Amino acid sequence: MANAYQEMVQSNWNRAVPMSALLELTFVCNHACSFCYNCPTGQREMSTAEVVDALRKMAEFNILYLTLTGGEPLVRKDFFEIARAARELGFALRIYTNGFLVDEAMAERIKQVANPLEVEISIHGARPDTHEKLTCVPGSLQRVLDAARHLHARGVKVTLKCPITRDNQEEVLDMYRLAEDLGVIIIFDPVITPRDDGDKDPLGLMASDAFLARYWTDEAYAAARREKVPLKRCDGEGEAVCGTGRSSFAIDPYGNIYPCVQWRRKVANIKEIKSLREIWHTSPVLIEVRRTAVEIAQQVLKTTEAGAFCNFCAGVADLQMGDAKALYPQVMKNAAFRMQAYEAWKAKTGESAEDDGGVLSKCSM
Amino acid sequence: MDLQAVLAKNPNAAYRIYDGKATVVLPDQAEVDVLNEVGSAVWDRIDGARTLAQILDSVVEEFEVDRDHALSDMLEFVAVLREHRMVR
Numbered sequence: 523m524a525n526a527y528q529e530m531v532q533s534n535w536n537r538a539v540p541m542s543a544l545l546e547l548t549f550v551c552n553h554a555c556s557f558c559y560n561c562p563t564g565q566r567e568m569s570t571a572e573v574v575d576a577l578r579k580m581a582e583f584n585i586l587y588l589t590l591t592g593g594e595p596l597v598r599k600d601f602f603e604i605a606r607a608a609r610e611l612g613f614a615l616r617i618y619t620n621g622f623l624v625d626e627a628m629a630e631r632i633k634q635v636a637n638p639l640e641v642e643i644s645i646h647g648a649r650p651d652t653h654e655k656l657t658c659v660p661g662s663l664q665r666v667l668d669a670a671r672h673l674h675a676r677g678v679k680v681t682l683k684c685p686i687t688r689d690n691q692e693e694v695l696d697m698y699r700l701a702e703d704l705g706v707i708i709i710f711d712p713v714i715t716p717r718d719d720g721d722k723d724p725l726g727l728m729a730s731d732a733f734l735a736r737y738w739t740d741e742a743y744a745a746a747r748r749e750k751v752p753l754k755r756c757d758g759e760g761e762a763v764c765g766t767g768r769s770s771f772a773i774d775p776y777g778n779i780y781p782c783v784q785w786r787r788k789v790a791n792i793k794e795i796k797s798l799r800e801i802w803h804t805s806p807v808l809i810e811v812r813r814t815a816v817e818i819a820q821q822v823l824k825t826t827e828a829g830a831f832c833n834f835c836a837g838v839a840d841l842q843m844g845d846a847k848a849l850y851p852q853v854m855k856n857a858a859f860r861m862q863a864y865e866a867w868k869a870k871t872g873e874s875a876e877d878d879g880g881v882l883s884k885c886s887m
Numbered sequence: 888m889d890l891q892a893v894l895a896k897n898p899n900a901a902y903r904i905y906d907g908k909a910t911v912v913l914p915d916q917a918e919v920d921v922l923n924e925v926g927s928a929v930w931d932r933i934d935g936a937r938t939l940a941q942i943l944d945s946v947v948e949e950f951e952v953d954r955d956h957a958l959s960d961m962l963e964f965v966a967v968l969r970e971h972r973m974v975r
Contacts, residue, residue, distance in 0.1 A: 526908075526921035526923075527910065527919050527920070527921045529921075530905055530906070530908060530910060530921050533905075533906065534905055534906075539905065541903075541905075541910075584903050584904075584905065585903075586901060586902070586903040586910060586912065587912075609901075612901050612902060612903065613901055614901035614912040614914060615901075615914075637899050637914050637915070638914060639912065639914045639917070677915065679914075679917060
């Protein structure tokens with residue numbers, strides 16, 4: 523049945539039939555992370571009724587996978603009302619939280635009401651001072667670990683997510699061990715992105731070159747990076763670089779619809795349309811975004827050898843460089859380290875990762 | 888299997904139909920299944936109210952297939968749905 527699923531996903535991808543969406547329920551957060559990408563505008567966030575109406579429109583549009591995020595989604599007092607409505611509308615849910623409010627009672631409600639496919643929790647260090655330097659909230663690392671433990675004990679799949687920074691790079695292996703001890707997955711991302719308003723300050727937190735070289739080559743990091751050797755892209759003819767505006771879309775707390783969470787080019791407002799079908803195949807923004815995503819895979823990434831090792835994000839390129847097709851420095855630096863590690867491994871073993879069927883997966887949000 | 892049986896979808900199952908095929912996600916089992924067109928038609932009609940006999944009649948009418956053949960397919964599907972705990 524796995525093959526039938528993969529075929530169906532590919533067929534939907536080719537026809538730009540979206541299966542997933544991300545809904546930012548609020549920009550309010552109980553943390554103050556120094557590189558949070560959210561930029562609230564002060565507009566009124568959607569009411570419970572407006573969120574439920576948005577859910578109904580997404581269900582009518584046949585969206586299956588829905589991520590509820592923020593800000594911190596659990597600070598909304600109506601979170602479980604929204605989660606219940608989402609389940610009744612037939613979504614498979616993911617929740618992205620900082621875990622701070624997830625005590626045993628909250629974990630139980632999450633299991634009973636939302637019954638999510640997965641809860642993703644941010645982690646920024648293995649030591650309290652490292653994690654809390656970023657979140658600015660004392661005790662927040664322990665809350666992450668407790669949340670993971672409470673959810674895992676109830677059979678909820680938990681994934682910890684960590685952006686690697688200069689501050690936490692030396693704790694990557696310790697964070698991996700913490701996750702292992704908890705019995706949960708951890709995913710590391712070595713590429714830092716600017717804030718949604720274009721502020722590039724967070725880029726100064728990018729992990730050091732020496733660390734990135736070590737991260738991609740040292741066998742000790744193989745399990746943490748989830749790739750034995752760095753995988754190469756394998757974009758078929760005419761394929762897009764990612765699923766932006768194709769396999770998924772994002773909605774912010776004000777109801778604005780974007781091609782994806784990183785590429786905030788407004789498509790429409792969910793409160794102002796009767797149906798997502800009205801806009802999906804006719805929106806000039808979505809048409810352009812899909813065309814650009816194809817051009818990046820088919821042309822831009824082929825102009826450089828490291829392009830084959832690049833987890834390129836058009837949204838970040840547009841935000842940071844003012845050009846969605848510009849090769850932005852931090853992703854190319856990471857790709858160069860990935861390529862070096864791949865070439866060294868290939869020279870040593872004579873093997874090739876794609877021969878084993880391993881190829882870099884595309885971002886579909 | 889009793890054709891007067893009434894089955895209900897597992898309330899934890901999330902699903903959508905793409906291109907005539909049901910994609911069913913079961914969070915508790917971390918499992919995703921794609922049913923073929925006849926299986927999807929059966930799945931779509933399982934509502935906690937209709938009997939299997941009524942579902943069979945409806946599928947025979949929609950797909951204009953031989954009743955015995957449809958019955959055999961339906962029973963096979965229901966067995967799979969039960970095995971995967973997609974129905975109760």
